[in-house]
Amino acid sequence: MIDYRSDNTGRAAPEILDAMVRANTGTALGYGADEWTARLQERFGELFETKVRVFPVATGTAANALALAASSPSWGLVYCSEAAHINTSEANAAGFFGGGLKLAPIAGKDGRIDPDAFARTLAAIQPGQLHRGQPAAVNLTQASDLGTVYVLDDIRAIADVAKTRGLKVHMDGARFANALARLGCSPAEMSWRAGVDILSFGVTKNGGALCDAIVVFTPELADGLAVQLRRAGQVWSKMRFASAQLMAYIEHGLWLNLAAASNAAAARIAGGIAGLPGLRLVAPVEVNEIFLELPTGVMDAIERDGFQFYRRSATLARFVCRFDTSEAEADALVAALRRHCAGPADTVPARAAE
Numbered sequence: 001m002i003d004y005r006s007d008n009t010g011r012a013a014p015e016i017l018d019a020m021v022r023a024n025t026g027t028a029l030g031y032g033a034d035e036w037t038a039r040l041q042e043r044f045g046e047l048f049e050t051k052v053r054v055f056p057v058a059t060g061t062a063a064n065a066l067a068l069a070a071s072s073p074s075w076g077l078v079y080c081s082e083a084a085h086i087n088t089s090e091a092n093a094a095g096f097f098g099g100g101l102k103l104a105p106i107a108g109k110d111g112r113i114d115p116d117a118f119a120r121t122l123a124a125i126q127p128g129q130l131h132r133g134q135p136a137a138v139n140l141t142q143a144s145d146l147g148t149v150y151v152l153d154d155i156r157a158i159a160d161v162a163k164t165r166g167l168k169v170h171m172d173g174a175r176f177a178n179a180l181a182r183l184g185c186s187p188a189e190m191s192w193r194a195g196v197d198i199l200s201f202g203v204t205k206n207g208g209a210l211c212d213a214i215v216v217f218t219p220e221l222a223d224g225l226a227v228q229l230r231r232a233g234q235v236w237s238k239m240r241f242a243s244a245q246l247m248a249y250i251e252h253g254l255w256l257n258l259a260a261a262s263n264a265a266a267a268r269i270a271g272g273i274a275g276l277p278g279l280r281l282v283a284p285v286e287v288n289e290i291f292l293e294l295p296t297g298v299m300d301a302i303e304r305d306g307f308q309f310y311r312r313s314a315t316l317a318r319f320v321c322r323f324d325t326s327e328a329e330a331d332a333l334v335a336a337l338r339r340h341c342a343g344p345a346d347t348v349p350a351r352a353a354e
Helices: 014-023 035-048 060-071 093-097 115-123 152-164 176-183 219-231 239-273 296-304 327-341
Strands: 053-057 076-081 102-106 134-141 168-173 198-201 212-216 289-293 316-320
Touching (some): 014 239, 035 053, 035 239, 053 239, 060 134, 060 168, 093 102, 115 152, 152 168, 176 239, 239 289, 239 316, 239 327, 296 327
Parallel strands (some): 134 168
């Protein structure tokens, strides 16, 4: 079996596990009052080139929901892409932990918010319209949930629109490293320098073991977030083990090397199937995810060949590469798709040719 179901299905990077073992000595105060967590604050400040507050959390859902709860009042509107993970896959965790905040999807291409559409939506709600939900924050998923990346100009454009109305900017960076490896910019350029106030910093999908983090750039959000985290049971007792993972992740460029490897595997597959009849890329392959419209018969055939992936619908398949996806595994998928798409399997739906 060759597993393309998710970048969550793979192993942790050995460097991450080694860091946890090295932290497993002696005693240390709990709940973040340990030397590893103190160093974590300093190290992430160096990484992002500014003073930050870093909060380790157990999951990306916790990072997103609690970051947004700290960014919006309970009666606020949080704008996001229609395809955003917070909108489609987190059981309205943001609304629950935010005490009723409402997600407001914005249209856009390839899983991203269109800056002009966002501006028009905000313009339709004037300050003082008390019968309407009040705009409070905007969420950008970087990389998007269709595997595309916001370029820096688009992040800035969306942030500029948000700031004119006093909205906070949250970035869901579950695949932050993959987007960074794609753009080749600095972490600062893709976050606070582009207008981001608070970041869900993904680790688990990119070789991590047991934690993600929230990185706060706007100081006024940090104290409220700390309370939200404690209330939600997201303050680790033995915090040193979480902080040790996070520091190992960014040390010596490990995180970017892992992301570059998974991006390269997806690019290899995309290049190998380019122009192949009988399938269609739903969005450009810019990081480690590939979304393909395929005939049902082709999906059945490649499953019989031993490939695991997720079916998003009867004709939509998602393939995700991990940092340890080999060239041989990528080439095997290309060969299977070439073999089965060249045959007389079900035709691709009409919309695939649009």
